[in-house]
Amino acid sequence: MIKNAVAVVTGGASGLGRATVERLAKQGARVVMADLGSSKGNEVAKELGDNVVFVPVDVTSEKDVTTALETAKDKFGRLDLAVNCAGTATAVRTYNFNKNAAHRLDDFTRVLMVNTVGTFNVIRLSAGLMGTNEPNQDGQRGVIVNTASVAAYDGQIGQAAYSASKAAVVGMTLPIARDLSTQGIRICTIAPGLFNTPMLAALPEKVRTFLAKSIPFPQRLGEPSEYAHLVQAIYENPLMNGETIRIDGALRMQP
Numbered sequence: 260m261i262k263n264a265v266a267v268v269t270g271g272a273s274g275l276g277r278a279t280v281e282r283l284a285k286q287g288a289r290v291v292m293a294d295l296g297s298s299k300g301n302e303v304a305k306e307l308g309d310n311v312v313f314v315p316v317d318v319t320s321e322k323d324v325t326t327a328l329e330t331a332k333d334k335f336g337r338l339d340l341a342v343n344c345a346g347t348a349t350a351v352r353t354y355n356f357n358k359n360a361a362h363r364l365d366d367f368t369r370v371l372m373v374n375t376v377g378t379f380n381v382i383r384l385s386a387g388l389m390g391t392n393e394p395n396q397d398g399q400r401g402v403i404v405n406t407a408s409v410a411a412y413d414g415q416i417g418q419a420a421y422s423a424s425k426a427a428v429v430g431m432t433l434p435i436a437r438d439l440s441t442q443g444i445r446i447c448t449i450a451p452g453l454f455n456t457p458m459l460a461a462l463p464e465k466v467r468t469f470l471a472k473s474i475p476f477p478q479r480l481g482e483p484s485e486y487a488h489l490v491q492a493i494y495e496n497p498l499m500n501g502e503t504i505r506i507d508g509a510l511r512m513q514p
């Protein structure tokens with residue numbers, strides 16, 4: 260059960276991560292909210308009360324993530340759940356033939372660094388701390404939840420970097436579940452469709468409307484609270500492991 264569990268949520272100051280922090284705190288968990296120093300982490304943590312602590316973290320930094328995990332241990336005594344929500348997106352064609360310009364390599368690398376390498380960084384270091392927990396009656400010591408995207412499967416024009424970064428998260432889920440099974444640590448990935456967050460608000464209105472209309476049912480953007488609900492379900496269901504779950508109203512994005 261989530262009550263009294265200790266969680267780290269990356270990207271916790273905004274969107275899906277923030278909704279997750281809110282839900283977990285409301286259900287009685289204690290949460291380290293890890294997000295960039297430039298985020299609204301401090302304000303959000305203040306709003307949410309004593310069971311939420313903000314730590315400025317860049318998920319690509321070993322030092323920053325270690326500090327966040329040490330905070331979980333020092334302040335709350337342990338780590339039961341790590342949720343990877345930190346992420347970034349870009350929309351650029353592989354080659355723009357009108358402008359005769361290739362996709363910048365540093366844009367591609369930046370997206371992979373945050374979404375793929377950052378996620379793996381949090382997974383590997385969290386696993387170390389969870390491994391020190393006493394196992395429950397089922398032998399479980401901890402749970403990790405990642406955030407991919409439906410773009411891992413049906414990425415649109417302009418999504419080469421983003422889709423590659425998310426497909427890598429889908430791809431690492433099963434081998435990591437196998438790696439960590441000896442310690443009783445589960446890992447699942449959520450592949451969200453279209454959710455009402457600041458990231459999606461960055462898309463042109465026309466594209467957002469078009470995309471929302473293409474969702475079979477319910478024909479609307481998802482609410483971040485619906486994502487947070489699934490995080491809790493994964494945490495509480497002991498058999499969920501090694502799998503990526505789409506939460507998308509049956510959306511299959513068109514080119």
Ligand SMILES: CC(=O)CC(=O)SCCNC(=O)CCNC(=O)[C@H](O)C(C)(C)COP(=O)(O)OP(=O)(O)OC[C@H]1O[C@@H](n2cnc3c(N)ncnc32)[C@H](O)[C@@H]1OP(=O)(O)O
Pocket residue numbers: 348349350351352407408409410415416417418451452453458459462463465466469470514
């Ligand atoms: C966040 C998640 O995890 C979930 C998601 O993935 S949400 C899906 C996100 N999708 C994207 O980000 C799409 C990325 N792609 C794009 O934005 C564009 O394709 C691009 C900027 C890379 C290139 O666009 P382009 O076609 O070369 O030129 P552009 O002038 O921008 O677009 C041409 C037209 O197509 C429309 N369009 C572009 N991409 C579109 C899309 N994905 N869906 C619907 N319409 C689109 C534009 O609005 C524009 O319409 P008008 O000509 O009527 O103004």
Ligand SMILES: NC(=O)C1=CN([C@@H]2O[C@H](COP(=O)(O)OP(=O)(O)OC[C@H]3O[C@@H](n4cnc5c(N)ncnc54)[C@H](O)[C@@H]3O)[C@@H](O)[C@H]2O)C=CC1
Pocket residue numbers: 269270271272273274275276293294295298316317318319343344345346347348373377406407408409450451452453454455456457458459
């Ligand atoms: N909103 C949507 O429709 C969808 C979102 N996603 C994914 O869900 C996750 C959350 O996205 P949203 O909440 O929509 O976006 P958001 O932009 O509202 O929140 C992302 C958070 O991640 C933080 N972040 C970015 N880079 C970071 C870094 N290097 N280190 C630490 N924190 C960092 C940002 O500061 C921000 O607070 C992302 O991984 C995104 O790719 C996936 C599918 C759909």
